[in-house]
Amino acid sequence: MAPEYLKRSAALIESANSRLREMGAPCTINYSIIGRRTQQSTPLTLSKTLTWKSVAEFVGWNSQSGTSDIQKGEPDTLGVFATSDIQEGDVIFTDSTPWGSTSIPAISKVTVAGRTYPGFRCENCCGMTNIWHRVIHQAECCTTNYCSRRCLEEAKATYHKAICGRDFSWLMNSQKNEATPVHTFDLDRRMWLRILAICVQSGLHPLDHPLIAGLTPNYESGEDVSRRWSLETHVDVPQRILTTLGVDVFKDMRYDTWVLQTIWARMKNNAHGGVSEGYNGPVATEHVNSLYSFINHSCEPNAEAKDVFSTFTPCSAPVFGSTTLAIIAKKSIKQGEEIFVSYIGEKTEETRKQRNEALRNWLSEECQCTKCRREA
Ligand SMILES: [Zn+2]
Ligand SMILES: [Zn+2]
Ligand SMILES: [Zn+2]
Secondary structure, three states, X not given: OOHHHOOOOHHHHHHHHHHHHHHOOOEEEEEOOOOOOOOOOOOOOEOOOOEOOOOXXXXXXXXXXXXXXXXXXXXXXXXXXXXXXXXXXOEXXXXXXXXXXXXXXXXXXXXXXXXXXXXXXXXXXXXXXXHHHOOOEEOOOOOOEEOEHHHHHHHHHHOHHHHOOOOOHHHHHHHOOOOOOHXXXXXXXXXXXXXXXXXXXXXXXXXXXXXXXXXXXXXXXXXXXXXXXXXXXXXXXXXXXXXXXXXXXXXXXXXXXXXXXHHHHHHHHHOEEEEEEEOOEEEEEEEOOOOHHHOEEOOOOOEEEEEOOEEOOOXXXXXXXXXXXXXXXXOOEOOOOEEEEOOOHHHHHOOHHHHHHHHOOOOOOOOOOXXXXXXX
8 A cells, every 4th residue: 555545644634633623622633652553443332322432543653753753654643632721521522524324214203301203314414303393404406304504514515416316225225124123234335325425526535535544544454354344345335336426446446446445444443333222222323533533542531432412503403313422521631631532431440451352452552551551
């Protein structure tokens, strides 16, 4: 692979930082001294609450003045740092994404305060909205529903123009039958559709697209990613999607199979999601949140990511269970401190050996967090 696809460029980091600045987030992305080697990913696990999968980042060690290492072609190690003091319980930032998918049908039911109403799912953020609020947004081009103007604009700006009017019924048919058991529900093809539409609409080489270029530079497919490799998921489905999007997969080398493989590995290394209890039974969700993926792991994290379960914004319906993440301070964080989350959920309470075992999904070396170093 060309070395430029292994690193996250200064321009990319700057654009992520400008997103944080626009939100007024009290943090910034910078070079981290705690580096990690990522190896592989784990499959989505079943649990009552959403399981925050990976994030997984960062190849190798680096120094604070990492720029020179980057220029020498060393893999970069980034982290998120507080730019001012943060109080426990503060929302540090929220991270919405167009790269998400869910097993909830477009028209479904939504429960508010114990009562059930007809509802719709926002195509962009996958959140459920009570139809009685009559805050449905639609683009001029079609009848696709969005929860807010923001979601409508994001969809138009990122992927919707590429898919609007094209026939993806062959891909969506698996959802026609609502009784499809959620654990067999195939979110992968929908995640493929979303990211490929995003790439095609942008006209960029997929690996230059900020949503993909910002993800873990370690694309080496771990054992787990390889094990789940299949001709259908890796080649057939994405190529058919691309053909439907109007790409000549035999001529357009931007979508060569090694590129598809790279997108797949990064998606699996960074996707959040899992299965949660929905109104009609379990609901499977998967999403890649690009800002969140810059946060490193610690076994004593000072922050956590939570599903934004209900969002009330101007001109928006109440949204339940969207793919937006809120990063919340678990303790007070001083200016300059690095912000960490746990990649292993509550397993941070286990022994160092058990923690490292669990972290093997993301780190190929022993965890170097403060707790692990103290206990070493
Ligand atoms: Zn939405
Ligand atoms: Zn449309
Ligand atoms: Zn640790």
